[in-house]
Amino acid sequence: MIKTIKIGTASCGLAAGAGELLEILRKEAGDIPVLEVGCIGHCYAEPLLELVTDSGSVFYSNVKADEKSIRSVLSLAPEGRFSIPEKRSSKEMLKVTRLAGKIDPVSYDAYKAEGGFSALEKALAMSSDALVDEIKKSGLRGRGGGGFPTGNKWQFLAAKKADQKILICNADEGDPGAFMDRSLMESVPYQVLEGMLIGAHATGATKLFIYCRAEYPLAIRNLKLAIKELEKRGITTIGNRKVEVIIKEGAGAFVCGEETSMIASLEGRRGTPRFRPPFPTDSGYMGYPTAINNVETFGNIPLIVREGAAAFASVGTEKSKGTKIFALAGDIKCPGLAEVPMGITLAEIVYDIGGAEPGTVKAVQTGGPSGGCIPADKFNTPVDYDSLNALGAIMGSGGLIVIGQNRCMVEAARYFLDFTHRESCGKCTFCRVGTKRMFETLERITKGDGLETDVPFLEDLGKKIKKGSLCGLGQTAPNPVLATIRYFKNEYDAHVKEKKCPALECGPLVDVAIDKSNCIKCKLCIKNCPVGAVSDSFVIDNSKCTRCNSCIEVCPKKTISRVEKGSGYSAVSGQL
Amino acid sequence: MQDFSYLSAAGKERGALIKGLQMVQEKEGYISDAAISAVASHFALSEAEVEGVVSFYAQFKRNKPGKHQIAVCDGTACHIKGSTLIQEWISAETGIKAGETDADGFFSLSTVACLGCCSLAPVMSINGKVYGKLDRKALISILKNLRKNG
Numbered sequence: 043m044i045k046t047i048k049i050g051t052a053s054c055g056l057a058a059g060a061g062e063l064l065e066i067l068r069k070e071a072g073d074i075p076v077l078e079v080g081c082i083g084h085c086y087a088e089p090l091l092e093l094v095t096d097s098g099s100v101f102y103s104n105v106k107a108d109e110k111s112i113r114s115v116l117s118l119a120p121e122g123r124f125s126i127p128e129k130r131s132s133k134e135m136l137k138v139t140r141l142a143g144k145i146d147p148v149s150y151d152a153y154k155a156e157g158g159f160s161a162l163e164k165a166l167a168m169s170s171d172a173l174v175d176e177i178k179k180s181g182l183r184g185r186g187g188g189g190f191p192t193g194n195k196w197q198f199l200a201a202k203k204a205d206q207k208i209l210i211c212n213a214d215e216g217d218p219g220a221f222m223d224r225s226l227m228e229s230v231p232y233q234v235l236e237g238m239l240i241g242a243h244a245t246g247a248t249k250l251f252i253y254c255r256a257e258y259p260l261a262i263r264n265l266k267l268a269i270k271e272l273e274k275r276g277i278t279t280i281g282n283r284k285v286e287v288i289i290k291e292g293a294g295a296f297v298c299g300e301e302t303s304m305i306a307s308l309e310g311r312r313g314t315p316r317f318r319p320p321f322p323t324d325s326g327y328m329g330y331p332t333a334i335n336n337v338e339t340f341g342n343i344p345l346i347v348r349e350g351a352a353a354f355a356s357v358g359t360e361k362s363k364g365t366k367i368f369a370l371a372g373d374i375k376c377p378g379l380a381e382v383p384m385g386i387t388l389a390e391i392v393y394d395i396g397g398a399e400p401g402t403v404k405a406v407q408t409g410g411p412s413g414g415c416i417p418a419d420k421f422n423t424p425v426d427y428d429s430l431n432a433l434g435a436i437m438g439s440g441g442l443i444v445i446g447q448n449r450c451m452v453e454a455a456r457y458f459l460d461f462t463h464r465e466s467c468g469k470c471t472f473c474r475v476g477t478k479r480m481f482e483t484l485e486r487i488t489k490g491d492g493l494e495t496d497v498p499f500l501e502d503l504g505k506k507i508k509k510g511s512l513c514g515l516g517q518t519a520p521n522p523v524l525a526t527i528r529y530f531k532n533e534y535d536a537h538v539k540e541k542k543c544p545a546l547e548c549g550p551l552v553d554v555a556i557d558k559s560n561c562i563k564c565k566l567c568i569k570n571c572p573v574g575a576v577s578d579s580f581v582i583d584n585s586k587c588t589r590c591n592s593c594i595e596v597c598p599k600k601t602i603s604r605v606e607k608g609s610g611y612s613a614v615s616g617q618l
Numbered sequence: 619m620q621d622f623s624y625l626s627a628a629g630k631e632r633g634a635l636i637k638g639l640q641m642v643q644e645k646e647g648y649i650s651d652a653a654i655s656a657v658a659s660h661f662a663l664s665e666a667e668v669e670g671v672v673s674f675y676a677q678f679k680r681n682k683p684g685k686h687q688i689a690v691c692d693g694t695a696c697h698i699k700g701s702t703l704i705q706e707w708i709s710a711e712t713g714i715k716a717g718e719t720d721a722d723g724f725f726s727l728s729t730v731a732c733l734g735c736c737s738l739a740p741v742m743s744i745n746g747k748v749y750g751k752l753d754r755k756a757l758i759s760i761l762k763n764l765r766k767n768g
Contacts, residue, residue, distance in 0.1 A: 057735045057748035085737030218693030218732035256640070256677055257733055259746065293636050293675035296731060310635035310661075312674040328633075369736060371695035377737035410694060441736075443694045457697050461731070467674070570754075572710035590706040595754040 052081035058088035080229020082143030083379035142229035161344035179351035181363035186336030209247035217410030220441030223337035227261035237340030315513035358384035362426035373446030409438025412518035414525030450547035472510030492538035549589035567593035622656035684726035693732030
């Protein structure tokens with residue numbers, strides 16, 4: 043007997059087709075209630091259905107949106123069943139994401155029934171001082187990447203006397219490749235809000251902002267619904283003061299993740315950073331004392347209050363306590379979200395949880411464009427703030443991109459600098475001009491025009507940009523380049539000295555050729571080439587070819603591939 | 619003369635400037651010169667100051683977008699999964715590059731930093747609907763279908 047059907051309709055589920063699936067499911071399910079839930083983190087299995095039966099739950103993954111597939115699921119057929127790989131579940135520790143994908147995200151009652159708001163109740167019975175103390179004792183450090191102790195930040199704000207105090211939730215998750223915060227806001231918005239309200243009590247904040255990037259419409263919708271519900275129930279009244287909770291939508295600027303830029307943006311100005319001091323806790327939004335914490339940090343707060351600081355601190359390493367949510371993506375079998383105890387090794391995350399085959403991975407990039415890459419031979423490093431710093435990478439907000447053996451690290455560095463030089467706000471000369479020069483140099487190298495002096499130039503300029511920039515963007519922008527030079531110097535040398543791209547990724551350094559021995563002359567390549575570079579006799583004119591891979595993608599016999607420029611295949615005839 | 623009276627819902631505080639601009643873009647699809655003037659007078663700011671804010675944030679468009687707004691994600695995960703090729707294929711199919719709208723105003727193309735659907739990389743969104751795990755075949759059929767259905 044099926045009691046309830048849960049369908050994951052967070053952004054990743056919807057992108058995988060959960061919307062169409064839901065429509066048909068509603069029709070086919072008859073009287074069985076269908077419940078929309080958030081994301082359980084197994085994005086590779088979306089669209090994902092959980093059928094709650096008398097004898098426990100049965101999961102179905104990658105369910106197709108047609109009646110036949112759905113009827114098969116409703117009959118509890120053995121085909122298509124999904125179970126969390128044991129290798130993965132044994133490494134994970136679901137604390138902050140415990141309820142994600144299990145409950146209706148916007149139902150107050152559902153969250154309450156799972157122990158929601160018991161932490162807020164407990165916190166309100168404590169004095170502000172005791173509460174701040176509890177957070178300090180837990181050892182919680184900012185999950186946005188900086189790793190500043192949350193309790194200390196709250197103590198600074200609590201100590202201020204002012205008629206208005208501001209607490210901001212940084213939901214501007216701008217690191218490309220990170221989606222932990224999106225998932226939390228979409229799946230458990232009440233938990234984030236509970237954390238913020240506890241923060242309001244601890245610090246005496248009168249106004250709470252959530253600065254959420256506009257690219258996350260579903261997160262904004264769910265938070266808005268949750269805020270409305272809390273206001274209706276009077277839960278936003280802390281003691282006898284009514285706390286205002288306001289959502290502000292960002293407008294697409296990476297630098298606004300930096301706290302002083304975010305404040306400028308909230309004030310309706312260009313999001314440029316400013317000198318600190320004064321620190322925001324002294325003078326922030328409109329001059330009022332302000333503290334900014336990340337979404338995941340707030341998501342941890344109810345857990346700490348409910349279970350106690352000691353229980354929280356029993357997980358993790360000496361200086362990094364609790365769990366961390368990672369967004370796994372890139373060249374792995376099982377991309378998605380994974381919550382793991384601090385101190386777990388990168389190997390466990392990449393191989394056991396991500397399902398990557400050892401030997402296929404070249405490196406991981408942590409911390410997005412501000413981070414660095416860590417080569418596969420250093421994967422036994424424990425994941426905590428300090429160990430990653432020591433390797434020239436950063437924990438960052440938790441984006442973890444796995445880079446396969448077939449990728450070019452110089453191209454990866456070029457990509458990151460392309461991003462940062464465009465996102466630089468322009469205030470500091472070193473960041474504005476320096477990142478542009480670094481980008482141009484990398485562009486030159488990937489085109490095969492690199493000079494012998496380029497790599498030393500990049501290293502020198504990179505160090506200067508780090509020193510000469512005011513905010514985190516400039517201070518970290520050169521990291522991807524410096525880290526790739528440190529660990530993959532050989533790839534830079536191949537591009538500069540031999541004019542070769544070992545991974546065959548850099549277009550100008552490769553040719554495209556057809557292996558005629560397997561060609562069945564179906565002409566799909568000729569039809570699909572946008573520039574007419576394939577001749578009627580199946581020869582590719584590499585001077586016309588834009589390396590767009592269209593022919594490689596359409597070839598049914600996989601006879602077309604990228605080859606080293608001027609190698610065995612003749613560039614002129616396109617034949618062996 | 620266009621009517622921008624809906625701006626009053628944003629309030630007059632400077633802090634609501636970005637909200638006001640977002641309202642304009644939602645309604646008009648982009649920020650026109652007329653909109654800049656209207657927003658400036660609503661918030662009692664100079665036009666230059668409003669233009670300064672508009673040009674700072676990637677979300678704001680100064681050109682009229684097409685009926686179907688394609689946004690190709692160029693986040694890290696999508697990039698290493700081939701978003702550059704996705705862009706090229708779209709350009710080959712529609713004849714436009716990032717930042718452009720085609721002649722009949724049907725498609726416009728832009729790139730975005732990250733849509734947060736990294737596990738389904740490479741992805742794009744068309745008028746807000748996200749399409750994941752794209753390959754060339756899926757991409758072309760999505761565009762062809764839109765063309766067919768108008």
